Amino acid sequence: MARPRKFSPELAIDAAMHTFWSNGFHGAPFDLLVKKTGASRHGLYQEFGDKDRLLLFSLQHYEKTVLGELVEELHRDEAALPELRHFFHRIAQIARYDSNGAGCLICNTQLEMPEQGPVHDHIGRFFERLRTTFLRCLERARHKGQLEDGKDVNALSHYLVGLVHSISANAQSNPSDEAYEAYVEIALSLLS
């Protein structure tokens, strides 16, 4: 009945996500998103709404495809300190090497976007969920004796959320791989 679409929404979101990740929200003009997704301007607006909503879809896609598996591991019943260590080593690698020093899309977006609005709220909820995931792992670690009894697991869970932002910032700012790895190694020494 009608002309079929030239692009796949699934592939388009993935391309949009990588474009936002590499260039930032303000560094990714709509024309670039059109080119990278292979879609048409009209097609993107029709399918996803405006640029802000395209960013929201990209963030959700990022949570699912980039972080999904890693967070899943932390949700397993036995996940404790070794799993946390693995999680941070993995995101440290993603933030610098898998993404060419682009850091973490969610962290970057939170720093780039204004203080209010749906994107900011979405990210706030994401990090709150992540913190309780960390907290569960820390509690399990304490029960397993992997953590000294005196440690404040609640404070530690805040530290770990901060560590995500830290790793993202350092993945982008550190001039040398050696310096970056020294940073990550020492920052993670609390989990040893």
Place this chain on the structure above:
Amino acid sequence: MARPRKFSPELAIDAAMHTFWSNGFHGAPFDLLVKKTGASRHGLYQEFGDKDRLLLFSLQHYEKTVLGELVEELHRDEAALPELRHFFHRIAQIARYDSNGAGCLICNTQLEMPEQGPVHDHIGRFFERLRTTFLRCLERARHKGQLEDGKDVNALSHYLVGLVHSISANAQSNPSDEAYEAYVEIALSLLS
């Protein structure tokens, strides 16, 4: 002979610095800089050149007025671990409370500006100088027995530069003061 200037270049730079600090480079349109500095568009261009050069002047002003005294303390002959601790506690306070959660101007600028150009180079040199300052303090700390002999002071100096970025990022991203202070406290525990 001629009409006198209405604005003081010194005060204008200070106002520009605070404007860039609060709003970021791309978030500070020239009109806003004109308003905040009390200067005229023409006056700013005449005195400082274009917007990029105004940012460079603002960065130097920031290094002098915001960080100058703190860095000076680290240059004293006896400065070691306690002085480093003090330095980081102070910048942690500045990055969140003195600046209303704006973080560190230099860190923000490095993340916001493109990979090449005079601003990027200037910031790169700044952090390299800062790292050697940290390194000197760490070496003094080791000689004074404040640091275990096994510690790799070079790796630690990289960690401390990373910590500056970490604190800046967390000052902006952390939702609560409690979470922020938990992060800073634990991140600095290596200096105790």
Place this chain on the structure above:
DNA sequence: ATGTTAAAAGAACGATCATTCTGTAATTGT
């Protein structure tokens, strides 16, 4: 007082952005 000088005020320009609109092309049911 008046002419000279340089700054202030803001209009103007060209570029870029997100978004919308218009005309063209492609597919399908009849």
Place this chain on the structure above:
DNA sequence: ACAATTACAGAATGATCGTTCTTTTAACAT
């Protein structure tokens, strides 16, 4: 084959940005 429908391609629009230009204003030397 052709009408109906919908996507595509890119022009048009309106806003905002950095920068420049033009006009007006203020101070001082004479």
